[in-house]
Amino acid sequence: MIDIQYSSEVQAAKAENRAIVALESTIITHGMPYPQNVEVAAQVEQDIRDAGAVPATMAVIDGVLHVGLEPDQLQALGQAKGVAKISRADMPACIATGGTGATTVAATMIAARLAGISVFATGGIGGVHKGAETTFDISADLLELAQTPVTVVAAGAKAILDLPKTLEVLETQGVPVIAYGQDSFPAFWSAQSDLNAPLRMDAPAEIARAHATRQAMGLPGGQLIANPIPADAQIAAEELAPVIAQAQSEADAQGVAGKDVTPFLLSRIFELTEGRSLTANIALVRNNARLAAKIAQELNNLAQ
16 A cells, blocks of 8 residues: 545545645746745635635645645645656556655546545646657657546647647547647637647536546546636737747757656747746646535536
């Protein structure tokens, strides 16, 4: 058995059978500088509370899997140096060696499953990187969605990725991709793309029923809820396209590869958009947190 430590708030929520929403911690350690990282993480947690659920930010601290962080732990993690960015492959090793790691989408899904939490809010999932036909660079998030029974609310996949190939892999893996309230697949910083979403649902109750039905049928895996960024916070896809292309070209020229690709591209896009990409990112994460809280409540109602 691994050591799981629940925050006092999550422990009380579990005892009272209240709705809980999982959150990742890489946004705290790898997403933005201190103190903005802690301020945003706390705001997202509060958004979930305001929407009627309880937040559970996941992290591994000194070999212990934490399901929910106390305020002082959140502060400490936000200031910590050298925190590992953990996914399925290295999460067990981090725990076994007493390490400290921030959870990616895949690792957060695993943590949520271990804690009995069915809904997870994030910014955008990983996916198939451009040029994957030669690099084979495909995020572990996609295979995690195919095997771990958690509903993930995201603003689609990060727009720096090859979105058509990402959708193709999700389809091959049997992952339901459900656009919320629209027919097109959202493109992270942009509410719309030229790609049709495989499925559409317009109400949190529908999404909750789809999750429960999948479980009742004994099908493995979760579902991806593609929730478009609010229109007043988005950056239009046609404006972003040349910015992403420039950042990708610079990454290729500098030989950036593997886990370093995403942070490099996001950093360059932040610089090239003069910070607008981060403002949009914060808005979409908060929007996803609010929707996830509603879905978690509907799932809770079905279980009563």
